[in-house]
Amino acid sequence: MSETTLNLLEPGSKAKVIQITGRGSARRRILDMGMVPGAEIEVIGKAPMGDPLEFLVKGYNLSLRKAEAELIVVQPLGA
Amino acid sequence: MEKKKITIALAGNPNVGKTTLFNAITGARQHVGNWPGVTVEKKTGKRTYKDTEIEVVDLPGTYSLTAYSIDEVVARDYVVEEKPDVVVQIVDATNLERNLYLTTQLMELGSRVVIALNMWDLAESRGDKIDTRKMEDFLEIPVVKTVANRAEGIDALLEEVVREADKGEHHEHEVSYGDDIEKKIIELEEIVGKDSALSGKYPVRWLSVKLLDGDENILEKIEGSSVGTQVNSVLSTIEKEDYEAAMAEKRYEAINTVLPQVCVKCVKEVTFSDMIDRAVTNKYLGIPIFLAMMWAAFEVTFTVATPLMEFVDMFFGWLAGVVADSITNPVLGSLLGDGIVGGVGAVMIFLPNILLLFLMISLLEDSGYMARAAFVMDKLMYKIGLNGRSFIPLLMGFGCNVPAIMATRTIEDERDRLVTILVNPFISCGARLPVYLMLAGAFFGRQAGSVIFGIYILGIIVAILSAKLIRGTVVKGKPSPFIMELPPYRLPTAKASAIHMWEKGSIYLKKAGTIILVGVVFVWLLSAIPAPGVDAAFASEEILGTEDSMIGVLGHVMEPLVSPLGFDWKVAVALVFGFIAKEIVIGSMGVLYGTGEDEDALAEILTAGAMSPLTALGLMVFTLLYVPCIACVGVVKKETGSWKWTLFMMVYGTTLAWIAAFLIYRIGTAIGWGV
Numbered sequence: 088m089s090e091t092t093l094n095l096l097e098p099g100s101k102a103k104v105i106q107i108t109g110r111g112s113a114r115r116r117i118l119d120m121g122m123v124p125g126a127e128i129e130v131i132g133k134a135p136m137g138d139p140l141e142f143l144v145k146g147y148n149l150s151l152r153k154a155e156a157e158l159i160v161v162q163p164l165g166a
Numbered sequence: 167m168e169k170k171k172i173t174i175a176l177a178g179n180p181n182v183g184k185t186t187l188f189n190a191i192t193g194a195r196q197h198v199g200n201w202p203g204v205t206v207e208k209k210t211g212k213r214t215y216k217d218t219e220i221e222v223v224d225l226p227g228t229y230s231l232t233a234y235s236i237d238e239v240v241a242r243d244y245v246v247e248e249k250p251d252v253v254v255q256i257v258d259a260t261n262l263e264r265n266l267y268l269t270t271q272l273m274e275l276g277s278r279v280v281i282a283l284n285m286w287d288l289a290e291s292r293g294d295k296i297d298t299r300k301m302e303d304f305l306e307i308p309v310v311k312t313v314a315n316r317a318e319g320i321d322a323l324l325e326e327v328v329r330e331a332d333k334g335e336h337h338e339h340e341v342s343y344g345d346d347i348e349k350k351i352i353e354l355e356e357i358v359g360k361d362s363a364l365s366g367k368y369p370v371r372w373l374s375v376k377l378l379d380g381d382e383n384i385l386e387k388i389e390g391s392s393v394g395t396q397v398n399s400v401l402s403t404i405e406k407e408d409y410e411a412a413m414a415e416k417r418y419e420a421i422n423t424v425l426p427q428v429c430v431k432c433v434k435e436v437t438f439s440d441m442i443d444r445a446v447t448n449k450y451l452g453i454p455i456f457l458a459m460m461w462a463a464f465e466v467t468f469t470v471a472t473p474l475m476e477f478v479d480m481f482f483g484w485l486a487g488v489v490a491d492s493i494t495n496p497v498l499g500s501l502l503g504d505g506i507v508g509g510v511g512a513v514m515i516f517l518p519n520i521l522l523l524f525l526m527i528s529l530l531e532d533s534g535y536m537a538r539a540a541f542v543m544d545k546l547m548y549k550i551g552l553n554g555r556s557f558i559p560l561l562m563g564f565g566c567n568v569p570a571i572m573a574t575r576t577i578e579d580e581r582d583r584l585v586t587i588l589v590n591p592f593i594s595c596g597a598r599l600p601v602y603l604m605l606a607g608a609f610f611g612r613q614a615g616s617v618i619f620g621i622y623i624l625g626i627i628v629a630i631l632s633a634k635l636i637r638g639t640v641v642k643g644k645p646s647p648f649i650m651e652l653p654p655y656r657l658p659t660a661k662a663s664a665i666h667m668w669e670k671g672s673i674y675l676k677k678a679g680t681i682i683l684v685g686v687v688f689v690w691l692l693s694a695i696p697a698p699g700v701d702a703a704f705a706s707e708e709i710l711g712t713e714d715s716m717i718g719v720l721g722h723v724m725e726p727l728v729s730p731l732g733f734d735w736k737v738a739v740a741l742v743f744g745f746i747a748k749e750i751v752i753g754s755m756g757v758l759y760g761t762g763e764d765e766d767a768l769a770e771i772l773t774a775g776a777m778s779p780l781t782a783l784g785l786m787v788f789t790l791l792y793v794p795c796i797a798c799v800g801v802v803k804k805e806t807g808s809w810k811w812t813l814f815m816m817v818y819g820t821t822l823a824w825i826a827a828f829l830i831y832r833i834g835t836a837i838g839w840g841v
Contacts, residue, residue, distance in 0.1 A: 110406070113649070118411055119230035121267070135542055139541060145264045
């Protein structure tokens with residue numbers, strides 16, 4: 088599968104981070120929280136109203152809004 | 167022999183048991199929560215271990231030290247500027263990877279670090295094998311296993327801390343960023359090193375690393391220095407975003423080279439916690455569960471408390487009677503009976519409510535559900551111009567707006583935080599409840615519950631509309647990003663919940679014991695001093711709390727302002743005193759109507775014609791919306807750092823209150839309801 092952004096993945100799918108687009112302090116916080124290039128991520132699910140999303144990264148659960156997840160370019164990994 | 171003194175700082179990610187460890191070391195009472203960033207204040211404690219006196223400073227919980235939030239700036243400024251002898255980092259043994267990220271940053275700061283490997287038992291029970299000896303070798307940092315909630319490993323930790331503080335030489339740890347980045351670091355080090363003011367205060371390598379990290383706080387510091395232009399010319403040669411990503415990546419890479427060697431089978435698998443999470447964040451179940459949790463918290467707080475409150479009420483009624491009967495001097499009898507015992511009773515009666523509410527909040531926080539509540543509510547909060555994190559401070563507002571406004575420190579974005587602070591007073595606090603309980607109980611009988619519920623809902627609606635209004639006008643802009651950990655569910659401990667409940671209860675009592683009591687006695691005094699031109703003795707029966715006392719004078723001055731709302735001078739006076747603390751509104755009405763602490767007698771007088779259901783409703787709404795109590799105003803000033811915003815909040819609320827009460831009174835009168 089080709090590269091996509093994290094907000095587009097279905098719950099249960101796994102992916103590898105390629106890069107984080109955007110700029111500024113929010114991007115740095117996303118990096119600090121372990122969403123670094125090369126990190127493996129699993130999409131756990133989404134909030135009842137559809138946003139934010141929940142991910143498993145670096146062994147813990149992190150939530151991001153779709154708007155932030157869209158900044159994360161990933162390579163989906165086989166099921 | 168003179169005791170040796172050292173200072174240590176506790177650092178760590180949120181939710182790793184930092185506060186529990188702080189309590190275990192110092193024995194100090196402090197709240198333990200599961201909401202990311204609950205430790206917003208700097209707390210200190212003392213502990214003597216053998217012949218060393220240890221000053222323990224609890225730093226705010228942080229994931230990193232990049233100055234993203236106030237918490238991070240506070241934590242790193244303390245480490246850099248106060249230079250504690252040892253920094254103890256509490257590391258969650260069940261999540262080494264992300265926790266060690268902070269370790270890499272503490273190492274770069276040049277501090278002596280000791281790791282407390284906490285929740286060791288949890289890691290072991292799920293089958294992780296962590297080799298602490300190897301961990302020490304790789305990190306060159308002492309590692310001590312602890313289980314903070316059972317106070318295990320505390321002495322071993324202190325032993326290691328004291329030994330580390332004693333060490334003469336100090337090994338500087340470094341993360342290696344690879345050739346390209348290292349070259350830039352060296353380049354910057356040379357430039358920054360030339361400014362002695364900077365290099366005297368901060369480690370030069372750390373400054374250089376932070377500059378490449380894009381740290382705004384450090385960039386500002388450099389810009390104002392003698393080497394600002396030189397630094398900028400180096401930074402202009404690099405792709406900023408690439409460097410930022412590469413540096414975070416390198417830090418995680420450094421951790422990942424160590425991790426497989428110190429930890430066998432440290433992999434995340436589906437746990438019980440994840441299973442709970444599936445349910446509470448489920449598309450269909452998430453919101454019903456959320457509502458059920460909130461309903462349960464509310465119900466426990468208000469239903470379970472009722473018999474306790476009746477008991478407190480009976481006790482103080484009895485005590486006031488005993489005091490009045492046993493004192494022959496009528497002035498003193500009135501002061502002690504109506505003024506002081508009445509005042510204390512008015513305070514104590516709400517203690518059951520407040521304790522239970524904070525017990526509920528503590529259970530929600532410590533269990534980990536609070537973060538899910540923010541997760542579930544974020545979309546809604548975002549729509550009204552706030553952030554999922556704003557939900558907790560708003561919910562706390564139902565208890566007391568003072569700690570609630572302090573809790574907004576966990577909101578990283580200054581503007582989100584400001585809006586959350588400004589609308590917080592509309593969330594009806596526990597101190598306003600007595601006003602509703604008394605008035606609704608007297609005027610609305612069996613509908614009292616629904617009326618009170620309606621007042622709470624009105625407060626929420628006003629808060630939402632105000633947030634939207636403020637976001638669209640005076641604080642423009644979108645809410646900040648939502649980047650939040652969902653911590654594992656943990657069983658709250660009875661001890662932690664009890665400590666939390668007691669702390670909040672005692673804060674209320676302290677506030678009550680001083681301000682409220684003083685307020686009630688002050689009202690009594692005003693009502694006992696004869697008005698100018700009235701020929702009567704101080705505190706004599708015929709003037710006490712009537713128009714012939716000083717309070718009558720004050721009320722009459724205020725009356726034209728509130729008469730369009732259907733309120734008389736007594737209500738005006740009560741509202742003025744409500745500024746001291748909202749619960750005094752009823753207490754002072756009791757004094758003004760000469761019924762003291764006896765609420766039934768007050769209700770009888772009010773329903774007999776002193777008020778109508780319509781004005782009672784208007785008064786409840788006015789009490790909800792008008793200027794919050796003096797303690798709340800003080801905390802808004804402290805947290806916003808601005809009198810402008812504080813005044814804005816006071817004027818805005820009071821104006822809304824006046825308009826709302828005016829509309830209720832005028833419309834009600836026009837349609838003939840509740841007159």
